[in-house]
Amino acid sequence: MISTICKHSVSIPILIIMLGLPMTHADVVIQITDQNGDPLADATAVITPKFEFDAGAPTDAEVEQINEQFFPRVKVVQTGSNIYFPNQDQIRHHVYSFSEAKQFDIPLYSGTPSEPIRFDQSGLVVLGCNIHDQMRGYILVSDSPYFSVSDSQGQLEISLSETGDYELSIWHPEKDQQLEPIQISIGEDLSFSGSYQLNTARLFFPRRGSSGGGYF
Amino acid sequence: MNLRQLKKDARITLIILMILGAVPTLAQHKPHSLEISTFNNTNIGLARTDHMNDYGVQARLSAQGYYEREPGSGFFYASDLALTKYDVYSNLDRTELSTQIGYVRKLGLGFDKPRISASLGMQYRNSASEIRSGWSIAPKIQYSKNISDRIAINANVLYYRFEAEDRIPIESGEPGWVWGSDNPTSIQNTQLHLGGEWAMTPNSYLALDTTYIKGEFSSMALPSSGLSAYASAASQDDVCGSTYYNYRYQGQGSVLALSFTHVFSDSLEASFRFQRTLVDADEGNGYGQNITNFSLSKRF
Numbered sequence: 001m002i003s004t005i006c007k008h009s010v011s012i013p014i015l016i017i018m019l020g021l022p023m024t025h026a027d028v029v030i031q032i033t034d035q036n037g038d039p040l041a042d043a044t045a046v047i048t049p050k051f052e053f054d055a056g057a058p059t060d061a062e063v064e065q066i067n068e069q070f071f072p073r074v075k076v077v078q079t080g081s082n083i084y085f086p087n088q089d090q091i092r093h094h095v096y097s098f099s100e101a102k103q104f105d106i107p108l109y110s111g112t113p114s115e116p117i118r119f120d121q122s123g124l125v126v127l128g129c130n131i132h133d134q135m136r137g138y139i140l141v142s143d144s145p146y147f148s149v150s151d152s153q154g155q156l157e158i159s160l161s162e163t164g165d166y167e168l169s170i171w172h173p174e175k176d177q178q179l180e181p182i183q184i185s186i187g188e189d190l191s192f193s194g195s196y197q198l199n200t201a202r203l204f205f206p207r208r209g210s211s212g213g214g215y216f
Numbered sequence: 217m218n219l220r221q222l223k224k225d226a227r228i229t230l231i232i233l234m235i236l237g238a239v240p241t242l243a244q245h246k247p248h249s250l251e252i253s254t255f256n257n258t259n260i261g262l263a264r265t266d267h268m269n270d271y272g273v274q275a276r277l278s279a280q281g282y283y284e285r286e287p288g289s290g291f292f293y294a295s296d297l298a299l300t301k302y303d304v305y306s307n308l309d310r311t312e313l314s315t316q317i318g319y320v321r322k323l324g325l326g327f328d329k330p331r332i333s334a335s336l337g338m339q340y341r342n343s344a345s346e347i348r349s350g351w352s353i354a355p356k357i358q359y360s361k362n363i364s365d366r367i368a369i370n371a372n373v374l375y376y377r378f379e380a381e382d383r384i385p386i387e388s389g390e391p392g393w394v395w396g397s398d399n400p401t402s403i404q405n406t407q408l409h410l411g412g413e414w415a416m417t418p419n420s421y422l423a424l425d426t427t428y429i430k431g432e433f434s435s436m437a438l439p440s441s442g443l444s445a446y447a448s449a450a451s452q453d454d455v456c457g458s459t460y461y462n463y464r465y466q467g468q469g470s471v472l473a474l475s476f477t478h479v480f481s482d483s484l485e486a487s488f489r490f491q492r493t494l495v496d497a498d499e500g501n502g503y504g505q506n507i508t509n510f511s512l513s514k515r516f
Contacts, residue, residue, distance in 0.1 A: 205415055
């Protein structure tokens, strides 16, 4: 075991452990829990190299609407990615964003819009539906190609191709605290695992004022 | 079959078609619901009452649809069929067919933008109490808005008119009307409603609703000359026997309702509701009642 090499200024419990394993690249494994110790899904981790790197070409992605919810609720894409918004419901949606990183709206559609939306500026994009106010989705647009979203077990994995110094940023839509980036260093043939505990406050919304709850 | 019967049949058919016709393509994710309720009605000691103290159960089948014809605005409808049965006063048992159609417009794009709607509600009530059967209409204008991530408010004003069917069996030999030429349960009034909902947790909601009513009220009481002085019509009532009269008055009233809803899943929820109604409470001849209601609702 190699000593922990992270610097962080936040007052949250954090444990980063580096394991020496014979690998040609570094596998970062992070376990994220909430303040009760329960696994936290939908947390994002973005690892940004602190050296020049080749980001590669962004890939297309999808954020669906299923049962009046965005799926996945949280998506991370690389800057320049095109995202399609297929509507899998039998009802129509009107997806929009007011976020600085990307402002758009797709008025009233069924099926998959023929043109994707291009996300060409890094930052957080909050999605809504103008018919179903309770729908809320999140797209994190990253300049780095190294990112992942935690699964239902609160786990995420990121593969790094180069050694060096990186900055790890963790985020969750229901975070209830300031999150500062964490500086990490990856040496030769190392894997990297850690656990991260976040204080969260659940997001939820009234039902009146939206479809099915308040038109009538 | 006379013209009146034809019109009645056509209206009932229209409501049934609207209930059955709530196709998902025009509606929300699960546009139908079946609700089972049990309730308790308690009069609170004023001179008049619109029900006697009793328990009851209700089954309600609902459907709603929404068709947004352009971004931010569209048509909606909601229909339901409700069966109500009382424990003691079985003449209050009733079947109701209701429908509401309207147009809603959202004023802008976003979570907190308000909606304004105009709608027309119609209901046919077939009550075991013959003087309580009839038609009602209720045109309404409503404003609703999310004022924060957790709180939504709504306000509406509506005109309510109920036309009772005059079905007192004159042939039984009992006098049908004490005075007045029409059924005293035929009333019209104007209602101003203010309400709000607070999302307490991801699965529980607390709602407070208040209504001010001005216009005509119909209520039941033992006959007295004091009440008669205020009434515009009266007849014998057929819920508690002919010792009770039903009177129609001009007046004002208020309804205060507090409800708590717990959502078990996206298709199952339970709700507890307490409602207090006071009509002309300061006049010495008013009526008041408390209703507690527990319901279980399944969406599909």
